Amino acid sequence: GPEITVKALAESDLYAICRPLVIGDAHVMDQAIDVAGVTAKVNRIGSPSQARYRPGSIDVLDLGNVEGKDLVHGRVDERAGRAAAEYIKRAVDLALSREIEAVVTCPIHKEAINMAGFHYPGHTEFLAHLTGTQDYAMMLVHGDFRIVHCTTHVSLREACELITTERIIQTIKLANLSLKRLGIEEPRIGVAGLNPHAGEGGLFGTEEIEQISPAIEEARKEGILAEGPIPPDTVFAKARSGLYDVVIAMYHDQGHIALKSQEFTWNKGQGCSRIGGVNVTLGLPFARTSVDHGVAFDIAGKGLAVPDSLVEAIRLAVQLTGP
Numbered sequence: 001g002p003e004i005t006v007k008a009l010a011e012s013d014l015y016a017i018c019r020p021l022v023i024g025d026a027h028v029m030d031q032a033i034d035v036a037g038v039t040a041k042v043n044r045i046g047s048p049s050q051a052r053y054r055p056g057s058i059d060v061l062d063l064g065n066v067e068g069k070d071l072v073h074g075r076v077d078e079r080a081g082r083a084a085a086e087y088i089k090r091a092v093d094l095a096l097s098r099e100i101e102a103v104v105t106c107p108i109h110k111e112a113i114n115m116a117g118f119h120y121p122g123h124t125e126f127l128a129h130l131t132g133t134q135d136y137a138m139m140l141v142h143g144d145f146r147i148v149h150c151t152t153h154v155s156l157r158e159a160c161e162l163i164t165t166e167r168i169i170q171t172i173k174l175a176n177l178s179l180k181r182l183g184i185e186e187p188r189i190g191v192a193g194l195n196p197h198a199g200e201g202g203l204f205g206t207e208e209i210e211q212i213s214p215a216i217e218e219a220r221k222e223g224i225l226a227e228g229p230i231p232p233d234t235v236f237a238k239a240r241s242g243l244y245d246v247v248i249a250m251y252h253d254q255g256h257i258a259l260k261s262q263e264f265t266w267n268k269g270q271g272c273s274r275i276g277g278v279n280v281t282l283g284l285p286f287a288r289t290s291v292d293h294g295v296a297f298d299i300a301g302k303g304l305a306v307p308d309s310l311v312e313a314i315r316l317a318v319q320l321t322g323p
Contacts, residue, residue, distance in 0.1 A: 001084075001106030002032035004291070005058075007307040008314065010038040012055035018318045019053040021045070021100075023087045026062040033058075036305075048099050063090060081112025088123070092130045095286040102287035102317040103127075106310065110153075121153030123290060124281050136283035137174045139246075140259045140292055141316060145239060146246040147255040148175040148282065159251040163194060163207060168215035168248070174282045175246050176224050182319070190235045190244035191216055191228030192254060198229040212250075259292070278313045280320070287320035289313040 005022055006029065014020060022029060026044045033040055044062045045051050051059035065083045088108075094100045105123055113120065120126040128136045140147045150171045151159040172189060179187035191212060192198075195205035202209055212229040219226040228248075230238070236258040239247045249255030259277050277292035291309040 001108075002028050003036050003305045004307040004310045005029070005106060006032045006036045006038050006040060007305070008310045009058050010036075010040055011307075011311060014311070014314055015053060015055050018314065019051065020104075020314065021048055021051045021053075021059040021061055023061045023063065023090050023094075025064060025066040025083065026060045028066055029058060029060050048094065061090070063087065077112060078115040081109060081114070081118070082116035084108045085113045085116060085118040085126070088126060089130060092127065095288075096131065101321045102289070104310070104313050104317050105288070105290040107291055107293060123279075124152055127281055127284060127288060131284055133283050133285070135170050135174065136281060137171050139175070139178065139280040139282055140255060140277055141280055142259060142262075142277040142312075144242075144245070145259065145262075146175075146179070147236070147239075147249050147259060148178075148246055149249050149252060149255050151251050153252065156251060156253075160194065160207070163211055163250055165211045165215045165218070168212060169218050171248055172215065172219045172224060172226050173222075175248060176219075176226075178280075178282045179245055184245050186225055187245045188243070189219075189224065189226040189246055189248060190230050190239055191226055191248040192232045192235045192250055193229035194232075194250045196231075196233075198231045256292075277309060278316050280316065287317050289317045289320070 002024065008014065009020055009022075026042050029042050033042070040056050040058050043052055043057045043059045045059050046061070048061070053059065063083070063086060065086050066079065088105065091100070091103045095103050108123060110122055118126065120129065124136065124138050127133070138149045138152050148171055150167055151162045154162065168191070172191065175189055176187050193212060194207045197204060199205045199208035208229040216226045216228050228235070232254055235244070235247050238244060247255070247258075249258070279290040279292045281288045291313055293309055
């Protein structure tokens with residue numbers, strides 16, 4: 001997180017479209033600058049009003065909550081998990097009080113925050129709890145390719161149980177509203193099936209007949225341009241070809257594999273060389289975007305982390321808060 005943050009903010013053109021500030025620990029950010037090898041200095045602040053918002057000067061709202069200087073790169077640590085959760089809480093407080101307009105998050109280690117007593121499966125659920133949001137969903141975005149998930153951080157067995165008509169309708173409506181806010185007047189929504197071949201008329205499962213199709217019919221009655229259920233092995237290719245503005249995925253990996261298999265590239269022995277895609281939380285009272293990758297502990301502290309997804313997330317956050 002700190003490494004990709006300083007690399008992203010070293011790109012001075014970001015300051016032409018927004019006023020970025022970091023919520024974190026100034027000492028950790030100083031270390032990240034050294035690791036990343038970028039030309040920048042930390043400007044420690046106590047509130048957004050004290051920020052300079054100048055290229056080369058990274059404004060850090062310093063919580064000073066990283067206990068001990070013996071933290072090791074690439075190791076799960078309860079102290080780091082607690083600090084990360086507190087950064088998220090402060091960001092939400094600032095967003096709800098309108099001191100900031102959007103929240104862009106770096107990856108968190110879910111085991112670490114749970115070790116620290118914050119029992120949430122991920123950012124999405126934590127943010128929903130902090131804001132009292134009941135209807136929310138995760139959307140992955142890369143350019144014009146968008147995927148909204150009905151379920152997220154649960155086991156595949158539990159995901160199948162959570163896929164109800166009501167939940168699918170809620171997800172379709174959130175996707176429709178969010179794309180309209182992005183300037184798409186009549187979003188075309190492709191709804192993926194759950195089972196192979198979208199159930200093949202009930203031969204491979206009945207969820208398409210009993211849950212998914214009724215949800216699509218209800219959405220269409222409300223004027224939403226939803227189609228499906230469409231076999232999962234073709235719906236994403238159709239969206240990439242321009243047939244749909246967004247795909248509704250039934251579970252986490254169904255949607256994530258479709259995007260990451262196209263937008264992530266690894267070089268043997270050198271880690272990830274290209275990362276595309278942004279995670280957006282729909283339904284919150286403010287814009288929230290995030291990188292679409294994990295903490296990459298295998299390359300932590302080596303200066304190899306790629307900031308592409310974070311830069312993309314910042315740019316999308318600006319778009320979401322625009323007029």
